[in-house]
Amino acid sequence: MSGVAIIGKPNSGKSLLFNTLTGLNQKVTNFPGITVDIKKGMHEDVELIDFPGMYSFNSTTKDESVAIKKFEQFLNEKKISLVLCVLDATNLKASLTIGIDILKRANESGITTVFALNLMDEIESNKLSIDIDSISQELNSKIFPVSAKTGLGLAELKKYLIAKDYSNFNKILKSEETSFKQAQKISDNFGIKTDVLFLKQTRLDKFFLSPVLGLFSFILIMLILFQSIFTWSVPFMDFIELIISNLGEFVTSFMGDGIVKDFTAEAIFGGIGSFLVFVPQIFFLTFIVSFLEDSGYLARAAMICHKPLKFFGLSGKSFIPFLTGHACAIPAIFAARTIGSPRRRFITILTVPLMSCSARLPVYALLISAIIPTTTYFGGFIGLQGISFFLLFALGIVMALVVAVLISKSKATQKISDAPFILELPSYRLPNIKTLIIKSLQTTWSFVAKAGGIIFTVTVIVWILGYFPNGAGHLDDSFLSYLGKVIEPFMAPLGLDWKYGVAILASFLAREVFVGTLGTLFGIEMADENMVDLVSSIQDSGITFASGLALLVFYAIALQCASTLAVMKKELGSWKAPIYIFIGYSVVAYILAFITYRLFV
Amino acid sequence: MTLWELKPNQQCKVKNLKEVSSSVSSKIRDLGILESESVGCLQWLPLGGPRVYKLVNGIFALEKSIADSIEVEPCT
Numbered sequence: 130m131s132g133v134a135i136i137g138k139p140n141s142g143k144s145l146l147f148n149t150l151t152g153l154n155q156k157v158t159n160f161p162g163i164t165v166d167i168k169k170g171m172h173e174d175v176e177l178i179d180f181p182g183m184y185s186f187n188s189t190t191k192d193e194s195v196a197i198k199k200f201e202q203f204l205n206e207k208k209i210s211l212v213l214c215v216l217d218a219t220n221l222k223a224s225l226t227i228g229i230d231i232l233k234r235a236n237e238s239g240i241t242t243v244f245a246l247n248l249m250d251e252i253e254s255n256k257l258s259i260d261i262d263s264i265s266q267e268l269n270s271k272i273f274p275v276s277a278k279t280g281l282g283l284a285e286l287k288k289y290l291i292a293k294d295y296s297n298f299n300k301i302l303k304s305e306e307t308s309f310k311q312a313q314k315i316s317d318n319f320g321i322k323t324d325v326l327f328l329k330q331t332r333l334d335k336f337f338l339s340p341v342l343g344l345f346s347f348i349l350i351m352l353i354l355f356q357s358i359f360t361w362s363v364p365f366m367d368f369i370e371l372i373i374s375n376l377g378e379f380v381t382s383f384m385g386d387g388i389v390k391d392f393t394a395e396a397i398f399g400g401i402g403s404f405l406v407f408v409p410q411i412f413f414l415t416f417i418v419s420f421l422e423d424s425g426y427l428a429r430a431a432m433i434c435h436k437p438l439k440f441f442g443l444s445g446k447s448f449i450p451f452l453t454g455h456a457c458a459i460p461a462i463f464a465a466r467t468i469g470s471p472r473r474r475f476i477t478i479l480t481v482p483l484m485s486c487s488a489r490l491p492v493y494a495l496l497i498s499a500i501i502p503t504t505t506y507f508g509g510f511i512g513l514q515g516i517s518f519f520l521l522f523a524l525g526i527v528m529a530l531v532v533a534v535l536i537s538k539s540k541a542t543q544k545i546s547d548a549p550f551i552l553e554l555p556s557y558r559l560p561n562i563k564t565l566i567i568k569s570l571q572t573t574w575s576f577v578a579k580a581g582g583i584i585f586t587v588t589v590i591v592w593i594l595g596y597f598p599n600g601a602g603h604l605d606d607s608f609l610s611y612l613g614k615v616i617e618p619f620m621a622p623l624g625l626d627w628k629y630g631v632a633i634l635a636s637f638l639a640r641e642v643f644v645g646t647l648g649t650l651f652g653i654e655m656a657d658e659n660m661v662d663l664v665s666s667i668q669d670s671g672i673t674f675a676s677g678l679a680l681l682v683f684y685a686i687a688l689q690c691a692s693t694l695a696v697m698k699k700e701l702g703s704w705k706a707p708i709y710i711f712i713g714y715s716v717v718a719y720i721l722a723f724i725t726y727r728l729f730v
Numbered sequence: 731m732t733l734w735e736l737k738p739n740q741q742c743k744v745k746n747l748k749e750v751s752s753s754v755s756s757k758i759r760d761l762g763i764l765e766s767e768s769v770g771c772l773q774w775l776p777l778g779g780p781r782v783y784k785l786v787n788g789i790f791a792l793e794k795s796i797a798d799s800i801e802v803e804p805c806t
Contacts, residue, residue: 184760184787185760220787220788222762222786222787223762223786223787223788226762226787309759309762309764313786327784327789330789331772331773334772334773334782335773338773338775338782340775340776428791432775432779432780432782432791433775433779435779435780435791435793436775436777436778436779436780439793445780445791469757548753548754548757549754549792549793549795549796550780550791550792550793550795550796551757551761551790551791551792551793551796552780552790552791553788553789553790554782554788554789554790554791555788
C-alpha cells in the first residue's frame with residue numbers, strides 16, 4: 130500500500146499537522162538499516178508518512194541526509210502516492226525553497242505534490258494577506274491554506290486526502306532558475322509584505338537573549354523544570370501506589386498460602402509495582418522538555434549555552450541532547466544528530482549517559498526518601514530532599530563536562546572534523562497541549578514497555594533465586610544469598626550488605642531494575658501478609674547515611690544501560706568507544722562512591 | 731568588513747565568501763546567504779557568544795568562525 134508523504138522544512142508545523150490528522154492513531158516505525166524517526170499514521174483509510182524536517186536536498190547534517198535518502202527511496206519504490214509538502218506562511222521564502230526542490234524531485238517520479246500552507250492563523254490574526262491563487266498558478270499545484278493549530282482549512286485538506294484522486298497536477302514545472310531564486314520571486318511577489326511577525330519575535334529575543342534578564346530567565350526556567358517534575362508528579366505517584374497496593378491485596382486475598390501467592394505479592398506487586406510508581410515523573414519531564422522545544426525557547430537556550438559549552442569541547446546544540454538525556458539517553462543520542470560538527474557530536478554522545486535519566490529517578494527517589502529527612506525551609510518551598518535531587522543532577526552534569534574536556538583533548542578526538550555553529554531560531558509559539566500530551570504519552574509508554582520487559586525478567590530470576598530452596602522468610606539461606614556472599618567483598622568498602630550487592634549486580638544491564646530487585650528481596654525477607662512500603666524496608670535494613678550516599682553517587686555515574694550502549698554503537702559505528710566508556714564510568718562510579726562513603730562514615 | 735562585525739540593527743549586502751570548506755559553503759547557501767542578498771544583524775550575546783542574524787531563509791544564530799568568513803558591505 131502506498132501512502133501520503135508529509136514533508137517540509139523544520140519548524141513549519143509539520144508534526145502538528147501530522148498529529149492533528151492522525152490523532153492517536155500513529156506509531157513510530159523502525160526501518161531496517163536506519164534509525165531516523167519516520168512516523169506512520171492513519172487518517173481514515175489514508176496512510177500518512179511523516180518525514181523529518183529538512184532544509185535542502187544537498188544537506189550536510191546527518192539526520193537530514195538520512196531523511197532525504199529515505200524520501201528518494203520511497204519515491205523510487207512507489208511507496209508514496211502523494212507528496213504533501215508543508216509550507217510556513219510566515220516564512221514563505223525559506224520553506225518554499227525546499228518545497229520547490231521536493232516538487233521537482235516528485236515530478237521526476239511522476240508523483241503529484243500538493244502544498245499545505247500552514248500557520249495561516251498567524252497571518253489572519255495579524256491582518257496580513259497572501260495571494261494563494263497566484264502561488265498555486267506559479268507552482269502549478271494545489272495549495273491548501275491551513276492552520277494545524279486552530280483547525281482552519283483542515284476540512285478541505287481532509288476531503289482531498291480521503292477522495293484519493295491525486296492526479297492532474299503539476300506534471301510540468303519548467304524552469305531554468307534555481308529553487309532558491311524561484312522561491313524568492315514567488316514570496317516577494319505574493320507572500321506577506323511586512324515584517325510584523327518578525328518584529329514580535331525580535332522583541333521576545335531582546336528579553337530572552339539579553340545579558341542579565343536572559344541569563345536570569347534561563348536559570349529560572351531550568352529550576353522550574355526540575356522542581357515541577359517532582360511536585361507535579363507527586364499526586365499521580367501517590368495514586369498509582371494506592372492502586373498497586375490495594376490491587377495487590379485484593380488479588381492475593383483470593384489465593385491460598387503458598388508459592389503462587391508469594392510470587393504474586395513479592396515479584397509482581399513488590400517488584401514491578403515499585404517501578405511503576407515512578408512513571409509519572411517520566412511523563413512530566415518529557416512534557417516540559419517538549420513544551421520548551423515547541424515554544425521555540427530551546428533553540429535560544431542552546432544559543433546561550435554555546436559559548437560555555439564550547440569551552441568544554443561541546444556545542445550549544447549539545448544542550449538539547451543533554452536536556453533530553455534527563456528523560457532518556459536513547460532519544461538524546463539520536464538528538465545529537467543535529468550537531469553539525471562530527472567531533473562535538475562524538476563527545477556529546479559519549480557524555481549524554483551521565484545525565485540523570487528517568488531510569489535513575491526511581492533509584493534516586495527511593496534512596497533519598499530512605500536516607501534524607503523531609504525537612505523543609507522557606508515555608509515548604511525548598512526541602513532537603515529536593516536539594517539532594519538537584520545535587521545529583523548537578524553531579525551528572527559536572528561529570529559530563531569534565532569527561533567532555535578530557536575526551537576533547539585526546540589526539541584521536543582531535544582528528545575528527547569540526548564544523549561551525551549554525552542554529553535556526555524558530556518563531557516563538559504557544560505549544561499545542563494535545564500534541565505535547567500525545568508525544569509524552571508515547572515516550573512514557575515506550576519506556577515502560579521496554580523497561581517493563583527487562584524488569585519482569587530480572588525480577589522473576591531474582592525472586593526464584595531468593596525464594597528457593599527454603600521459601601519465604603528464609604532469604605538468608607537462599608541461593609541468592611550464596612551469590613551475594615561472593616560479591617560482598619566489593620560491597621563492604623561502601624558499607625553495604627550483600628542484598629544491595631545483588632541489586633546492583635542485577636541492575637548492571639538496566640539500572641531501573643534496582644528498585645524492583647530490592648522490592649522483591651525485602652518482600653521475600655519479610656514474608657509479610659501486608660506489603661510494607663519499600664522505603665521503610667530500606668530504613669529498617671540498617672543502611673547508614675554514608676552508604677546511602679555512596680549508592681546514590683554510584684548510580685549517578687555508572688552506565689548501567691545495555692540499550693544506551695547498543696544505540697551508541699549504532700550511531701558511532703563501532704563498539705570501541707562505548708566499551709571504553711562503559712568500563713571507565715563503572716570504575717569512576719565505584720571510586721567516587723568509596724570516597725563519598727569514607728567522607729561521611 | 732565581515733558579517734561578524736555588523737552591529738545590532740545594521741543591514742548589509744553580502745559581497746563574497748572567504749575560503750571555506752565545500753560543506754560549510756553549501757550550508758551557507760542553504761541559509762540564503764548569496765551574493766548581493768541583504769542580511770541584517772539583530773542581536774549580540776555577551777562574551778563573544780553567537781550572534782543573531784536575519785538571513786533570507788529565516789533567523790539564525792551564527793558563531794564567529796562562520797560569520798567572519800562572510801564579507802559584507804554595510805547599507806547606509
